[in-house]
Amino acid sequence: MSTLEMFGRKTLAATLLAVTLGAVAAPAQSPPQSPSTASPHLGRPISEADIKNWDIAVLPNGVGLPAGQGTPQEGATIFAEKCSACHGEAARGGVAPFYPALVGGPPLTDGIETRKTIANYYAYPTTIFDYIRRAMPYPAPRSLSDHEVYALTAYILSLNKLIGENDTMDAQSLPKVKMPNRDNFIMPYPDRI
Amino acid sequence: MGKSSSRGRTPSLEAVAGNGLVNRRALLGRGIALAGALGVSGATGAAAEPLEDAPWSHAFGEVTPPLQTPSRFEKNVVRALSNPNGEFRTAHARTPHQLLNGTITPNPLHFSINHGGIPDIDPAQHKLVIHGMVKQPLEFTLETLSRYPLATRPHFVECAGNSAGMFSSEPIQAPAGLLHGLVSNAEWTGVPLSVLLDEATIDPNAKWLVAEGGDAQFLDRSIPVKKAYDDAIVAIYQNGERLMPGNGYPMRLLVAGYQGNMNVKFLRRLKAVDQPAYTYFESKNYSQILPGGKTWRFHFLMEVKSFITSPSFGQHLKEPGFYAISGVAYSGAGRIAKVMVSADGGKSWGEAALQGAVHDKAFTRFVMPWRWDGQPAVLQSRAWDEAGNVQPLRAEFVAARGQTKAPVKSPLAFPNQHYNSLTSWGVDRKGEVAHVYA
Numbered sequence: 268m269s270t271l272e273m274f275g276r277k278t279l280a281a282t283l284l285a286v287t288l289g290a291v292a293a294p295a296q297s298p299p300q301s302p303s304t305a306s307p308h309l310g311r312p313i314s315e316a317d318i319k320n321w322d323i324a325v326l327p328n329g330v331g332l333p334a335g336q337g338t339p340q341e342g343a344t345i346f347a348e349k350c351s352a353c354h355g356e357a358a359r360g361g362v363a364p365f366y367p368a369l370v371g372g373p374p375l376t377d378g379i380e381t382r383k384t385i386a387n388y389y390a391y392p393t394t395i396f397d398y399i400r401r402a403m404p405y406p407a408p409r410s411l412s413d414h415e416v417y418a419l420t421a422y423i424l425s426l427n428k429l430i431g432e433n434d435t436m437d438a439q440s441l442p443k444v445k446m447p448n449r450d451n452f453i454m455p456y457p458d459r460i
Numbered sequence: 461m462g463k464s465s466s467r468g469r470t471p472s473l474e475a476v477a478g479n480g481l482v483n484r485r486a487l488l489g490r491g492i493a494l495a496g497a498l499g500v501s502g503a504t505g506a507a508a509e510p511l512e513d514a515p516w517s518h519a520f521g522e523v524t525p526p527l528q529t530p531s532r533f534e535k536n537v538v539r540a541l542s543n544p545n546g547e548f549r550t551a552h553a554r555t556p557h558q559l560l561n562g563t564i565t566p567n568p569l570h571f572s573i574n575h576g577g578i579p580d581i582d583p584a585q586h587k588l589v590i591h592g593m594v595k596q597p598l599e600f601t602l603e604t605l606s607r608y609p610l611a612t613r614p615h616f617v618e619c620a621g622n623s624a625g626m627f628s629s630e631p632i633q634a635p636a637g638l639l640h641g642l643v644s645n646a647e648w649t650g651v652p653l654s655v656l657l658d659e660a661t662i663d664p665n666a667k668w669l670v671a672e673g674g675d676a677q678f679l680d681r682s683i684p685v686k687k688a689y690d691d692a693i694v695a696i697y698q699n700g701e702r703l704m705p706g707n708g709y710p711m712r713l714l715v716a717g718y719q720g721n722m723n724v725k726f727l728r729r730l731k732a733v734d735q736p737a738y739t740y741f742e743s744k745n746y747s748q749i750l751p752g753g754k755t756w757r758f759h760f761l762m763e764v765k766s767f768i769t770s771p772s773f774g775q776h777l778k779e780p781g782f783y784a785i786s787g788v789a790y791s792g793a794g795r796i797a798k799v800m801v802s803a804d805g806g807k808s809w810g811e812a813a814l815q816g817a818v819h820d821k822a823f824t825r826f827v828m829p830w831r832w833d834g835q836p837a838v839l840q841s842r843a844w845d846e847a848g849n850v851q852p853l854r855a856e857f858v859a860a861r862g863q864t865k866a867p868v869k870s871p872l873a874f875p876n877q878h879y880n881s882l883t884s885w886g887v888d889r890k891g892e893v894a895h896v897y898a
Contacts, residue, residue, distance in 0.1 A: 306659050307608050310590070310598030318591050324670045324680065324731050327738050353548070365549040375753035379627065379862040380875035383744050390757070391738045398740035401678040402576065405548040408676050452747070452757040459760055460667065460684045 323401055327391040329442035335413040336437035339430070342422025345415050349404055358426055370426045375448070386427040390452060392444040396420045396436075417441070476810030479803035479837050482829040484813035487784075539569055540638055542872045550575045552872070553706065554641025557769045561786065563614070563816070563823040565644035567699050572706030573619055573642065576676030579726055583702075583710040586674065588694065592731035595661035602696060602710045608651040611693055614822040616790045618643035618762045619720040620746045623879040627861075628868035631884075631895040636772045638871040639883065639895070643762075645790070645823035646707075648714050649697035653688045657732075666732035670739070671713050673726040681722045682736035687715050687760075691821075694727060717792025717821040718760045721746050748877045751862035756878075764791035764851050765880040766799055766826065766843035777891030780834035785812070788823045791845035795820050798844040801828040805838035805884065805898035806853070812841070837887040838898045854897060857881035 315322070325331040346358065353366040360368025372384030381387070385395060400416045402408050411419070421436040429444055430436070436444075454460075474483040530537060537559045543551035553572045555565055565571075572578075583602045591597035622642035625632045632639065662685065669688055672680040683692070695703065695714040703709040708725030715722050721741050736742070736758065747757040766789035771777060785803075789796045795818045800809040812826035826841065843851045852860070857880075864875050886896035 306655055308659055309604040309607055310600050310656065310659055311604075313589060313591070313597050313599040315591060315597060318589055318597060318729075321589065321672075321729055322591070322731070323678065324672070324733070324737050326733060326735055328735065330733075365547070375749050375755065378865050379749050379751060380864045380868075381749055383747075383749070388747075388755070389743050391743070394738050394740055394743045397737070401680070402676070402740070405576070408576065408678065448755070451753070452755050453750075454758050455756055456758070456760055460686060460758070 323397070325393045325397040325400075327393050327442065329393065329438055332393070332396065332438035332441060333413040334438065335417050336435050337414055337416070337418025337421050338435050339418075339422045339425035339432055341414075342418035342420070342425075345411075345418055346422055349411070349415075350419065353405065358423060369423050375451070385423060386429065386447060388448050389446050390449045392420070392424060392429070392441055392446060395423060396441060477802060477804070477808035479808075479835075480831040480833055481785075481801060481803050481808075481810040482831060484811060484828060486829050487813050487827060537569070539571070540641060546577065551577070552642065554637050555644045556635070556637035557640060557767075557788070558636040558772045558774065560769070561825070563645055563788065563825050564699060565646055567646070567701065567704050567707070570644040570646060570698070570704060570707055571617075571619070571642050572704070573720070574675070574706060575679060578705050579675050580705070581674060581710060581726060586710050586726075586728070588711060588727055588729070590656055590660045590730045590732070592670075592733055593663035593666035594657075594732050595663070596659075598656070598660045600656070605651050605694060605696055605711065608655065610649050610697070611652050612647060612649040612697075613691075613693075613716070614645060614647045614819045615714065615716040616643055616645040616762075616821065616823050617714075617720045617723050618790075618792075620759070620762070620877045621874045622720075623765075623767075623883075624874040624876060625868055625871045626879045626881065626883070627863050627875045629863045629865065630867040631897050632868060632871050633773065633895050634871040635774045636767060636769050636883075639773075640767050642720070643790070645788070646699050648693065648695040649700075650693035650695035650711070650714060653692040653694055653713070653730075656694065656730075657685075657688060660732075662732050665734055668733050668736050670729075670731040670733055670737045671722075671724040671727060672729040672731070673708075673712075673724045674728040675726050679721075679724060679741065680737065680739045681724055681742055682733075682739060682758075683713070683715060683718075683722060684760075685732070687718065691716055717762055719746050719762060722760070745874075746877060748861075751860075759878060760792075762790075762792035763878070763880045764793065764796075764843050764845040764849045765789070766796075766841040766851060767883040768801075768839055768841050768885060771839065771887065771893050772885050773893055773895050775893050777832060777887060777893070779891070780832050783830050783832055785828040785830045785839055785841075787826055787841050789814075789826055789841070789843035790821070790823050791843065791847070791849060792821055793849055794846040796824040796826075796843055797846045799824075799826040800842045800844075801826070802840045802842075803830055803837045806840055806882075809842070832887065832891075834889060834891075836889060838896060839885045839887065840882050840898065842882055852881050854881045854884075 358369035372387035417436045424430045476483045539553035555571045588600045619642035669683045693714045712725040768787035770786045789799045799812040801812045802809045812828040815825040884896045884898040886894045
């Protein structure tokens with residue numbers, strides 16, 4: 268590739284970067300740099316397999332949900348043991364002022380300060396799974412198995428009557444749960460995406 | 461702009477607005493002459509004491525330390541804490557703006573919010589991975605990122621919940637640092653994110669990055685790739701030194717002008733995806749309820765705003781005469797273009813002087829000369845940015861965004877998000893400054 272082509276394809280900043288780093292990125296005897304070597308390239312290649320333990324992001328369409336499943340009944344038992352100390356019996360809250368109830372919620376027409384809850388606010392059920400898995404219980408994040416997270420998600424959805432008492436949640440069924448507030452959102456700056 | 465009510469007491473200097481506001485050009489190069497004309501110097505005429513050396517001048521001083529800390533007389537210049545005992549909940553530390561000046565927030569006073577405590581990260585062990593919809597997933601360390609050519613820019617970071625107490629139906633009596641302390645401004649240095657994404661060769665169909673921290677919540681937010689290529693950096697220095705632990709040590713995402721929570725701290729992972737993840741924080745906390753029950757999501761932008769830091773709540777004007785009204789203005793949409801100040805609750809306005817260089821998405825300090833005549837006054841500032849956005853008046857703002865049904869008691873509460881209307885400080889005849897709505 269000619270120097271002309273290289274400059275034509277790169278931004279001014281990248282070109283300056285290439286010039287600045289020329290001596291560092293390549294030995295003096297190297298051939299002229301192509302655009303792909305103009306950047307420092309100090310990142311170490313890594314495989315997705317080696318990232319797997321970190322890759323806990325879940326998308327609303329279900330991408331990223333792990334194997335496993337759980338029912339509301341299983342979730343009730345786990346909740347009583349690991350969650351109710353803060354969130355209260357049957358997720359009704361009230362243990363301390365900081366830990367919210369996970370069931371119910373007033374209508375959003377009650378005012379701009381209305382308490383946002385799973386039932387009155389969340390757009391997608393995957394958010395519940397994702398947040399429990401990455402952040403709960405507060406003192407011991409990532410201590411729950413995927414099975415336990417599915418069961419707790421099922422329990423909370425069931426308490427809010429968003430699924431039936433016997434519905435099993437897994438990677439296929441969870442994304443299909445429609446949250447009541449899903450279509451009530453406005454995006455103020457769509458041109459920024 | 462009205463030039464009303466100079467009240468016949470301002471001598472030769474031009475009044476630009478009511479209640480004693482003086483043309484900002486009076487600040488340029490006149491020094492003592494200005495003070496004299498404004499009726500300050502020699503006003504008391506009290507007999508002066510003969511000068512004596514102070515005792516600290518007659519003894520060898522303190523040891524010069526390796527890491528210096530402020531004078532013991534500045535002990536009150538600290539952040540206000542919401543969770544001082546480290547309970548299992550979010551902790552906030554608010555910048556005491558009423559005690560600071562200039563535009564750069566000192567690192568120990570930069571605001572900090574931590575939802576799962578501050579992780580004690582060993583920088584030699586910390587890794588950042590870029591993966592997902594990329595041709596080659598990559599792993600970076602602090603050492604490798606430090607070898608890149610770094611960009612350095614001053615930027616404010618503001619929590620979307622900053623100034624939330626201003627949604628209260630009645631003004632909360634609290635200092636500027638409690639009302640507005642969840643914004644700070646620092647010089648950030650780091651690697652342009654576009655360079656790293658190019659090295660991983662991001663898929664053109666990837667529109668979002670899920671940015672994740674290494675804290676005890678693995679806090680994550682969905683960031684538009686568009687913003688990543690606009691001006692995002694992976695910051696590794698804050699005001700010239702490594703990041704403060706509470707500000708993301710050893711590396712954080714810096715998406716200038718966007719919600720503070722999107723500037724993910726302790727950054728460990730960027731996953732390129734084709735749709736937003738609807739993470740907890742973008743699904744709940746940093747999404748707003750509007751009057752009538754509709755809701756906003758992916759608001760991103762911290763809009764144009766300003767507030768006066770001096771005089772402000774809790775301060776006391778000891779005597780009538782000259783004061784510099786001073787504060788900060790900033791906008792997530794660009795540079796500050798203009799700040800207007802009123803001393804009569806918005807009846808008349810004068811243009812403030814902007815100090816120093818005006819930077820993109822950064823604090824700009826404004827100053828307005830003022831001669832207080834000892835009568836009640838209401839001080840306000842209002843900012844414009846280069847994109848033409850103007851800070852809304854409170855009546856306009858409340859009409860669009862609402863306010864609480866009942867007064868909010870605590871300045872630490874978050875009844876809603878994204879308040880960017882005016883702040884009004886009421887000065888009474890005794891010189892006491894209160895928070896008022898006007």
